[in-house]
Amino acid sequence: xxxxxxxxxxxxxxxxxxxxxxxxxxxxxxxxxxxxxxxxxxxxxxxxxxxxxxxxxxxxxxxxxxxxxxxxxxxxxxxxxxxxxxxxxxxxxxxxxxxxxxxxxxxxxxxxxxxxxxxxxxxxxxxxxxxxxxxxxxxxxxxxxxxxxxxxxxxxxxxxxxxxxxxxxxxxxxxxxxxxxxxxxxxxxxxxxxxxxxx
Amino acid sequence: xxxxxxxxxxxxxxxxxxxxxxxxxxxxxxxxxxxxxxxxxxxxxxxxxxxxxxxxxxxxxxxxxxxxxxxxxxxxxxxxxxxxxxxxxxxxxxxxxxxxxxxxxxxxxxxxxxxxxxxxxxxxxxxxxxxxxxxxxxxxxxxxxxxxxxxxxxxxxxxxxxxxxxxxxxxxxxxxxxxxxxxxxxxxxxxxxxxxxxx
Amino acid sequence: xxxxxxxxxxxxxxxxxxxxxxxxxxxxxxxxxxxxxxxxxxxxxxxxxxxxxxxxxxxxxxxxxxxxxxxxxxxxxxxxxxxxxxxxxxxxxxxxxxxxxxxxxxxxxxxxxxxxxxxxxxxxxxxxxxxxxxxxxxxxxxxxxxxxxxxxxxxxxxxxxxxxxxxxxxxxxxxxxxxxxxxxxxxxxxxxxxxxxxx
Amino acid sequence: xxxxxxxxxxxxxxxxxxxxxxxxxxxxxxxxxxxxxxxxxxxxxxxxxxxxxxxxxxxxxxxxxxxxxxxxxxxxxxxxxxxxxxxxxxxxxxxxxxxxxxxxxxxxxxxxxxxxxxxxxxxxxxxxxxxxxxxxxxxxxxxxxxxxxxxxxxxxxxxxxxxxxxxxxxxxxxxxxxxxxxxxxxxxxxxxxxxxxxx
Numbered sequence: 001x002x003x004x005x006x007x008x009x010x011x012x013x014x015x016x017x018x019x020x021x022x023x024x025x026x027x028x029x030x031x032x033x034x035x036x037x038x039x040x041x042x043x044x045x046x047x048x049x050x051x052x053x054x055x056x057x058x059x060x061x062x063x064x065x066x067x068x069x070x071x072x073x074x075x076x077x078x079x080x081x082x083x084x085x086x087x088x089x090x091x092x093x094x095x096x097x098x099x100x101x102x103x104x105x106x107x108x109x110x111x112x113x114x115x116x117x118x119x120x121x122x123x124x125x126x127x128x129x130x131x132x133x134x135x136x137x138x139x140x141x142x143x144x145x146x147x148x149x150x151x152x153x154x155x156x157x158x159x160x161x162x163x164x165x166x167x168x169x170x171x172x173x174x175x176x177x178x179x180x181x182x183x184x185x186x187x188x189x190x191x192x193x194x195x196x197x198x199x
Numbered sequence: 200x201x202x203x204x205x206x207x208x209x210x211x212x213x214x215x216x217x218x219x220x221x222x223x224x225x226x227x228x229x230x231x232x233x234x235x236x237x238x239x240x241x242x243x244x245x246x247x248x249x250x251x252x253x254x255x256x257x258x259x260x261x262x263x264x265x266x267x268x269x270x271x272x273x274x275x276x277x278x279x280x281x282x283x284x285x286x287x288x289x290x291x292x293x294x295x296x297x298x299x300x301x302x303x304x305x306x307x308x309x310x311x312x313x314x315x316x317x318x319x320x321x322x323x324x325x326x327x328x329x330x331x332x333x334x335x336x337x338x339x340x341x342x343x344x345x346x347x348x349x350x351x352x353x354x355x356x357x358x359x360x361x362x363x364x365x366x367x368x369x370x371x372x373x374x375x376x377x378x379x380x381x382x383x384x385x386x387x388x389x390x391x392x393x394x395x396x397x398x
Numbered sequence: 399x400x401x402x403x404x405x406x407x408x409x410x411x412x413x414x415x416x417x418x419x420x421x422x423x424x425x426x427x428x429x430x431x432x433x434x435x436x437x438x439x440x441x442x443x444x445x446x447x448x449x450x451x452x453x454x455x456x457x458x459x460x461x462x463x464x465x466x467x468x469x470x471x472x473x474x475x476x477x478x479x480x481x482x483x484x485x486x487x488x489x490x491x492x493x494x495x496x497x498x499x500x501x502x503x504x505x506x507x508x509x510x511x512x513x514x515x516x517x518x519x520x521x522x523x524x525x526x527x528x529x530x531x532x533x534x535x536x537x538x539x540x541x542x543x544x545x546x547x548x549x550x551x552x553x554x555x556x557x558x559x560x561x562x563x564x565x566x567x568x569x570x571x572x573x574x575x576x577x578x579x580x581x582x583x584x585x586x587x588x589x590x591x592x593x594x595x596x597x
Numbered sequence: 598x599x600x601x602x603x604x605x606x607x608x609x610x611x612x613x614x615x616x617x618x619x620x621x622x623x624x625x626x627x628x629x630x631x632x633x634x635x636x637x638x639x640x641x642x643x644x645x646x647x648x649x650x651x652x653x654x655x656x657x658x659x660x661x662x663x664x665x666x667x668x669x670x671x672x673x674x675x676x677x678x679x680x681x682x683x684x685x686x687x688x689x690x691x692x693x694x695x696x697x698x699x700x701x702x703x704x705x706x707x708x709x710x711x712x713x714x715x716x717x718x719x720x721x722x723x724x725x726x727x728x729x730x731x732x733x734x735x736x737x738x739x740x741x742x743x744x745x746x747x748x749x750x751x752x753x754x755x756x757x758x759x760x761x762x763x764x765x766x767x768x769x770x771x772x773x774x775x776x777x778x779x780x781x782x783x784x785x786x787x788x789x790x791x792x793x794x795x796x
Contacts, residue, residue: 257673
């Protein structure tokens with residue numbers, strides 16, 4: 001299967017991104033509850049980013065299960081997605097350490113917008129390479145309501161961060177939760193083609 | 200095999216979690232034995248966490264060897280387990296640097312309780328997806344004495360940390376050692392189905 | 399396939415190199431635009447290095463797709479390449495934090511020269527092991543204009559950094575962009591041998 | 598192949614160990630040659646450790662290519678090896694930053710002794726599981742001159758560090774260089790069994 005090494009490399013990057021965020025946590029210097037309190041907003045930001053990155057991995061996993069080929073453009077669209085995702089850990093910690101300020105909150109939204117856009121570009125390239133009659137074409141060619149709603153919520157989060165950073169955080173959180181449900185369109189395709197993946 | 204990419208991603212996360220703990224060690228600033236002494240409790244905590252994480256990897260490895268399918272719920276149960284495990288490195292170092300204080304010791308126990316619970320949820324989802332008559336159903340459907348004992352020891356460790364942090368540490372260490380022996384129930388199943396895995 | 403574990407190990411190292419650069423970013427201490435400004439040259443350096451490392455991964459991926467065997471010399475040529483690449487993250491951040499100074503810029507160029515040279519050595523070993531009549535021999539035995547131009551630009555960047563560090567940066571950037579287009583010679587070979595990889 | 602996931606996990610850990618050493622390098626604060634000078638002994642230590650870890654990976658790769666089964670004892674012997682190897686990065690940097698002092702040099706030797714011993718234990722377990730008549734039995738059952746010489750050099754390095762730390766460093770370096778030549782015994786076995794691996 002020609003997509004295997006792209007998946008292996010991406011898995012490595014996903015695994016590192018999701019794990020190194022914890023490395024940026026500053027280990028508390030005290031040993032009582034007061035020492036833990038400043039970690040709370042960082043911890044909340046970590047939960048948000050963990051779900052977001054896990055969503056990308058899940059969808060990547062589902063999509064490449066029905067992808068049958070890879071070309072130079074797909075390799076670069078994938079690298080482009082990983083580039084923006086790789087910035088998520090520092091954006092997460094910066095937001096977490098400044099949870100009440102608008103700019104870090106807006107920057108996080110802008111970064112997630114870039115990730116979502118990069119994923120859309122990757123989908124387009126996969127669709128283009130496989131054609132509309134392929135399994136991936138039928139799965140991805142359908143409506144993209146969830147993608148559009150995500151882009152809208154990230155975009156809304158940026159100005160809303162200046163109104164109240166909690167509203168922006170809520171917008172991002174809605175996107176995270178919304179994608180926990182895996183892509184039904186692709187699962188349907190896998191089942192249709194006799195795969196053993198089910199939900 | 201449809202479980203392969205979930206295993207690859209999990210292996211990546213396990214490998215990073217087990218290795219980055221060392222990154223949090225503060226490199227001694229002196230060059231004599233006195234410079235090494237503060238590392239000793241951190242080193243002991245590292246041994247404990249290394250065994251605990253290696254146990255999860257071993258059991259994960261054994262379980263997914265007889266798993267034959269993956270669905271959206273299993274993907275999320277797995278991500279949920281990795282989320283709690285990913286917090287182990289900082290909890291380890293915080294405990295190691297404050298080995299005589301109750302709170303870091305209790306927090307470590309609470310975190311391990313969350314990991315153990317998340318593993319139980321993952322097992323349930325695997326059992327539910329494969330059915331009681333599958334290989335995995337027969338292996339996991341048996342008694343769960345070790346799981347219950349682990350949960351009990353972690354739970355006991357939390358209040359005991361306030362009595363004497365060494366007692367709590369001993370509780371966690373018993374769990375770690377207890378799981379070094381791999382899951383006989385699953386090894387039996389692998390052998391029964393003609394696999395070449397033996398103990 | 400005997401090249402699979404070398405690829406898996408290399409993928410791991412590539413994935414880590416490309417991701418840990420972000421770990422070296424110092425998280426801004428403020429929460430306004432002024433706090434972000436010092437990150438800008440580091441961010442530019444990160445883009446450059448991300449593309450350079452992604453190029454190496456892409457070419458490595460393409461080359462090993464048509465490689466059919468691995469020997470001790472190839473293992474070491476590969477480790478030699480990874481050694482120099484592993485120094486890229488700190489060279490990147492040092493350059494980014496001292497973007498107007500000649501030495502960090504020249505050191506970065508020297509390091510990239512070492513990486514390019516190491517890749518050339520790896521190609522030679524692969525060519526030698528497979529013979530000129532193999533797929534890999536036909537692909538790599540052709541002209542090496544791009545390799546020579548890269549070596550020239552890196553070499554030129556070192557003294558030019560002392561003239562103006564921006565000229566050196568531009569030289570390195572040209573190499574990065576030049577290699578975004580994947581290796582046509584190898585893609586042709588994959589297609590000729592009936593692979594499903596296309597561009 | 599039942600060894601594949603053990604290899605994948607080990608590859609991940611090897612890749613991280615070999616790469617994170619660089620993360621511990623303190624990025625120079627100046628921008629001239631004086632800023633680079635303190636990095637020189639750390640860099641030398643890095644070269645040494647990079648070769649040592651790459652040697653373990655190479656031998657691990659060669660050995661598991663002819664291994665056909667894995668059991669609980671082998672899993673733990675492997676985890677035991679990875680435990681000691683995971684301490685190599687901090688021992689390397691501590692040695693590099695205190696290159697003229699005996700204790701960090703002796704500790705590094707002691708750690709490498711532990712790694713070498715752990716590798717020997719892993720070999721024994723593999724030999725025991727496969728039997729003396731297996732491919733792995735024939736390869737590992739032969740003489741172990743190189744292993745003994747390595748153990749001797751590491752052991753000698755510990756007291757010699759107190760005489761002159763450079764002598765100890767030289768001892769370790771001899772081991773590193775000695776193992777660059779891959780395991781002929783195993784390569785012979787792979788060729789004998791018709792594998793395409795050659796040297």
